[in-house]
Amino acid sequence: MAALTAEQAASDRGNANRTGGFSRWAIAAALLGILVLLASMLAGLGSRWGWWHFGTGFTILRWAGRASVVLIAVSLIAIVITRPGSAKRGFLLASFGLFAALLLIGNGISLQRKARSVPPIHDISTDTENPPQFVAVLPLRADAPNPSEYGGPEIAAQQKAAYPDVQPVILNVPPDQAFNRALATAEEMGWTLVAIEPAEGRIEATARTFWFGFRDDVVIRLTPADGGTRVDVRSVSRVGRSDVGANAARIRKYFEELQD
Numbered sequence: 001m002a003a004l005t006a007e008q009a010a011s012d013r014g015n016a017n018r019t020g021g022f023s024r025w026a027i028a029a030a031l032l033g034i035l036v037l038l039a040s041m042l043a044g045l046g047s048r049w050g051w052w053h054f055g056t057g058f059t060i061l062r063w064a065g066r067a068s069v070v071l072i073a074v075s076l077i078a079i080v081i082t083r084p085g086s087a088k089r090g091f092l093l094a095s096f097g098l099f100a101a102l103l104l105i106g107n108g109i110s111l112q113r114k115a116r117s118v119p120p121i122h123d124i125s126t127d128t129e130n131p132p133q134f135v136a137v138l139p140l141r142a143d144a145p146n147p148s149e150y151g152g153p154e155i156a157a158q159q160k161a162a163y164p165d166v167q168p169v170i171l172n173v174p175p176d177q178a179f180n181r182a183l184a185t186a187e188e189m190g191w192t193l194v195a196i197e198p199a200e201g202r203i204e205a206t207a208r209t210f211w212f213g214f215r216d217d218v219v220i221r222l223t224p225a226d227g228g229t230r231v232d233v234r235s236v237s238r239v240g241r242s243d244v245g246a247n248a249a250r251i252r253k254y255f256e257e258l259q260d
Helices: 004-019 026-049 054-081 092-115 153-162 174-188 246-259
Strands: 123-125 169-171 192-197 202-208 214-225 228-237
Touching: 026 054, 026 092, 054 092, 123 153, 123 246, 169 246, 174 192, 174 202, 174 214, 174 228, 174 246, 192 228, 214 246, 228 246
Parallel strands: none
Antiparallel strands: 123 228, 169 228, 192 202, 202 214, 214 228
């Protein structure tokens, strides 16, 4: 009788393991999903925080993308094993893994499409014939791969085709009032101010992108025009051949805030 009882208990434990345990595939999918998401986020934030060079961050992103392909396969196997009505648990874990993989791959595809939809330029100005010039920012760009000099007619033509709406703004107020408004708006944008020159009608600042923390330099020029003040803005990336539209978007946002 004792032997029978022990045998029955062992059988019950085996049945419990087969029917109630979490699938190792599902656990692997969830853990890999967490790892992939953390790697993709830290790829940029680590560069922003100075943990590594942005090139290392791009390498981490590439490996995270490759890992996502593996994660899709692992997650699909886990979903089949843990589908509703099956003996194994972990369907939600498997689904999370698949979601993480698709999120990362989808984001990568979206960025690639956006990069292809804009010209490979990184210097955007509301005045392409006489672009606002940097003065105080120049020492900060001494080691930057991208030059501070404007690229000329070729860059201007690409900008005009891609961003025809990036034009100067006329404020119906005197230059002194316009300068104060322009300065306040730059502060509201969260930029680091480098130079404030009311007499010259010039404001220089540095902006940082959120994810990788890339530094882009901005110069604002104010000149009297038609009884008001003309505001020109130029935004230039320090690194990268293409800004993926970031500088044009920054100028648009600045003008929206300026005219509110």
